[in-house]
Amino acid sequence: MQKFSGLSLFAKAFSSHKGWEPQWRSPEPKAAYDVVIVGAGGHGLATAYYLAKEHGITNVAVIEKGWLGGGNTGRNTTIIRSNYLFEESAALYDHAVKLWEGLSRDLNYNVMYSPRGVLMLAHNVHDVQSFKRHVHANRIAGVDNEWLSAEECKAFCPPLNIAPGMRYPVLGGALQRRGGTARHDAVAWGYARAASARGVDIIQNCEVTAIRRGPDGAVQGVETSRGFIGAPKIGVVAAGNTSVVMAMAGVRMPLESYPLQALVSEPIKPVFPCVVMSNTIHAYISQSDKGELVIGAGTDAYTSYTQRGGLHIATHTLDAICELFPQFRRMRMLRNWGGIVDVTPDRSPILAKTPVAGLYVNCGWGTGGFKATPGSGNVFAHTIARDEPHPINAPFTIERFRDGVLIDEAAAAAVAH
Amino acid sequence: MSAEFRLPVGGRIDRAKPVRFTFDGKSYEGFAGDTLASALIANGVHLVGRSFKYHRPRGILTAGSEEPNALVGVGRDEAHYTPNLRATQVEITDGMVAESQNRWPSLAFDVGAVNDGLGRFLPAGFYYKTFMWPAGAWAKFYEPVIRRAAGLGRAPQAADTDRYTQRYAHCEVLVVGAGPAGLAAALAASETGVRVILCDEQAEFGGSLLHERDTVIDGRDAEAWVAEAVATLCSRENVRLLTRTTAFGYYPHNLVGLAERVTDHLAAPGSDLPRERLWQVRAREVVIAAGSIERPLVFPENDRPGVMMAEAARIYANRFGAKPGNRAVVFTASDSAYRAALDLKAAGVEIAAIADLRPDPTGAVVERARADGIRVLPGTSVQGTSGRLRIRSASLGAVVGGATETVPCDLLLMSGGFTPTLSLFSQSRGKMAWDEALEAYVPSVSVERERSVGACRGIYGLAEVLADGHAAGVAAAGKGASDGAARRFTVDAEELGHSGHRGITPHRRDASRVKAFVDFQNDVTAKDVKLATQEGFRSIEHVKRYTTTGMATDQGRTSNINALAIVSDALGKSVPEVGLTTFRPPYTPTTFALFAGQARGELFDPVRTTPIHDWAAEHGAVFEDVGIWKRARYFPEGGEDMHEAVARECRAVRESVGIFDGSTLGKIEVVGRDAAEFMNRMYTNAWAKLEPGRLRYGVMLREDGFVMDDGVVGRMAPDRFHVTTTTGGAPRVLNHMEDYLQTEWPDLEVWLTSTTEQWAVIAVQGPKARQVLEPLVEGIDLSREAMPHMSVRTGHICGVPTRLFRVSFTGELGFEVNVPANYGRAVWDAIFAAGQPHGITPYGTETMHVLRAEKGYIIVGQETDGTNTPDDVGLGWAVGKAKRDFVGKRSLARPQMQRPDRKQMVGLLTSDPATVLEEGAQIVADPNAPLPMKALGHVTSSYASSVVGRSIAIGMVAGGRGRIGETLHVPMPGGAIAVDVVEPVFFDKEGERIHG
């Protein structure tokens, strides 16, 4: 892998950048691999990378129906935090945050992880109770999270409106200082490049259409739009399309797929220093390095695969943004889009073995899986390599819905970005 | 007096109405009808902005909403300041204040321009390759620098005070775009009498016809034809005309969002007018007549101020009477630029030369130019330009070999042909196809009931465009016979050949050293696009994201096709193989506040209040938000804080009597032959044997066996239940019930009606409750024997029909008086008056919480969090063990639900009675264990209880009931607090008072 650095950039400038090689190979698929990953989103690519890096399994293909990073990875609002309520979740997401901290250097790709603080606003007594519970739970779980008064919220985020007469006044907020954002495309590309350099084949424009199983029920490989590709182990990491892919192996998933929207404003000079989330009135906002206000909206009420949501959903979010940040009322929406998120009954992911031998699944991240990308790939690679979960993802089984051992983050936050 | 570059005659500006405005502090004059861009051009100003990355000086490129360069901030004060407006769309008004952006200290001298010199070190995606050392330095050091450099305009500093409104409209035919195609479509459709809405983003209808000089339609010149068409449409009552209205988004099932700009063009708008109006139009048929956009040519230094689209220059001259320069070089691959050259020449611009990429341009307009003495150079391209703040010369050279010639000029007009505008069509999910002959993507298969007409589907000849629009209008109206659909328009206009160029134009400079811009605003050069393909970015979406081409505020309107062509060249793939990026709404940037509309301040969300609300407000209640309800939280007297008020309210209830507004409780009337069976299935409790006149506390589970809601239910008759739910749970419970009723048990004869708003609920609680109510009630015997705890009676109170519940959420003797909501206030007043001798005390939700906690009653959502079984929260007794089935029963049978170490509800007492635990605090066995600690549970409710005389708390603790008697710990930042685990009942443990 060509090394990226200020120096190499400087040096290449003198040969008009002719020296840069493709960041990843675009090989023809081989007849068979040791592991096939379905879906070249951040989670799939990270899985492949850690399989190669930490488990020495390099004969791996990542198969993508479109272009790598073109799913939710390239559509999300990139909020990163780990102050989840339950110990199991906090451990999983914090594993990711720890990896985020060193990720640019690990991948030799600037993923622009920017821990500028995620502030979650409380608007009523119930919010205050719930966020304080988070703060206390996080503190003893070793995850940073602190309670701010309304005035402290305002000091941390000057554009915030904390007027007591607001329809839903800001009563305070929970702040995770290590939370922040990262550049979503760079995450996909950085993992793709690093995985490719370790021998992983990334096969784009190749849709998995069936999963072949042997007489013993174990998987044998995948049928694709570019022919059959054999593999004794298959990891499905297909986000909103997981139910469809898993059905190919006869596994019904406890998932519902919904369109979730986001939008950006026209770029402006820096004005918004952190990330602010309000679950109660549905607004999620930060400012990108390019200067756009990046705003997350809600999901539609109905399931769908259309990758676009209703106008009223975006409208509702902009209502809230205008209330919380009145100085942005004249700002303008530049782009609005949707992605399909896969939602489990308890809003926590599934990272697990399946009832089918050789088949593994990583899904259910819903509206909030970008933050988990490195941690998820890391423990999922472990699960595939060892055929048993890592202690961190051991609780995130499919069977928990059968058994009733939920990790119910939905209880605390209606939408968990 | 008039501006230097204002033509003496012509144009659609109103010369009788001068308008003064400032740009970067300097005052200028224009005329009514000018855009900021046309007025600046008339004043000889071309330098209007700096580019995003290199801070290169930029001028006005286009005359429309696709403008990438001329972005300005406009606003007389901060509350009206809007950044990033396109000068080509801003209509000037008297006193307007406009400023350029992204430059420091001034537009002419901008320090940021050093980036231009450093350009070779800043290729596409450079930031992914560096700034990684040392660890953590990105966010601390590099990122702030990058952020400051990025961004274009600045956010307004103050809150916008303007109003925005919203309208919904339905019509048979919505026509988007009022150029010739759109006008013809609207005329034809409206003639049939169906409802038609016609919108156009410009200030006037007419589109391209507004700048045609010698065009004649059906015997009238173009402007007159437009005027007549508009007059005809105006006269039809079934037509709604919307100028300055952008169709910004195409949503499923022919819902189209329109943004109407109502007042920005007015110097002193009336206060009754909103600034903008959002139209949500549901159209049976949509006709898209969005036209096309001229494509820039990608040549070295193609971005200097004074480089302009040929058609835009023509618009400035013909429509605005503004001369864009004195001496022009024209660079083209298409006939249309000849027409522009001829018009500009007629306007007094010297045409130095026309460099035509085509080796052998022919055709009428070419010959006309030659005949007019214009120097035409076939097979020639621009090799580069010079000039810092304005173009000074262009060097022209033959495409194949030969010398180059430097031609002085202050204007360079370019045309690479036209690109059909597909944004809305693409948003409608229609499929686009590459048309080889037109060399353009055009609409192919519609998904919605939509049709594209005219230039936006690659039809250019005016007669064909009009006929196309007319036919679509007839078809969309759905009334005309098919033979009537064709109509011929007689048109006398210049016939143009249609050709063009895509991608970089040939030149003989060192391609690796020159900057030939593809995306002007984001400063993406042809080199950048090629570098992306070299680095393995092959999908056009990847190239877009890596280079940021097409991601600027114009969303690639002028750049997409050129980028695509460069990629297709670099990869050796055809254009359709490379694909096209998705068009996303909005069509042009759309104001946030437009979407918010009236949903602002008080109206942000409806406020739900009870019939007693005003009384509570008059009596000084402090309210809390519960969902959209306002509930009285406590009633402070004489400077009390919440704790003092609550202590007093609690004592009043325990010692005498309190009155509480319970009207927000959800209420559902469950009626029908199978009502009891339905209740049996929905709730864990057994209902069959509950006699009419009795109440029962019901627990509702989700399918997974976890507590979802609770509430007291009265059996009013064998086939009628009065169900109550939690305040927040009401809609959820009704949906849940309806869901089961409609999808699982359609055989049950049951009707569900939400009666939350129909009943006011007045809780009268305390030892004196009966004494207060007795004199007011008719036809109900309130005595202990006749009406025991958990019974319900119907009768009258204060002459009003009531369903009187004997029920208690306080542990005291208590009643809940249900009366029709309209009588709620009157009955409340009467009870309050009757209670005066007993010192009746109004209390709020906070006191209600304390009183119930003293008794160990749960609040769903506080003790429970969606992971608790009835048994976990001490409600195992409410589960009908003998029942065959109920929602959640099977789930409760799972082994995990029976584990002894599940979190169970317990009471918690601190050793210091004055210490009040914090709700949400965690509970551990060993407070000195290292992090991460294992939590056994958490504190769910915690209060200072004046009645018990100490703090009390409820918690959920793993295996909690087995730990009663143990001491656990609540770790806090200041040290752990020891707590004794006790039974969760702190007052009247025997429960006698309730039967009083």
Ligand SMILES: Cc1cc2nc3c(=O)[nH]c(=O)nc-3n(C[C@H](O)[C@H](O)[C@H](O)COP(=O)(O)OP(=O)(O)OC[C@H]3O[C@@H](n4cnc5c(N)ncnc54)[C@H](O)[C@@H]3O)c2cc1C
């Ligand atoms: C609008 C929006 C905002 C969001 N905001 C946040 C946020 O702020 N913070 C946060 O943490 N998370 C957020 N999320 C969630 C986050 O984006 C996802 O959880 C995460 O990116 C999922 O990554 P992934 O790799 O699993 O999925 P994806 O990136 O979607 O990758 C799955 C891939 O599988 C491919 N695939 C599917 N079917 C097949 C097949 N049959 N054959 C081959 N390939 C297939 C798809 O093409 C896709 O590329 C948001 C999501 C959306 C849509």
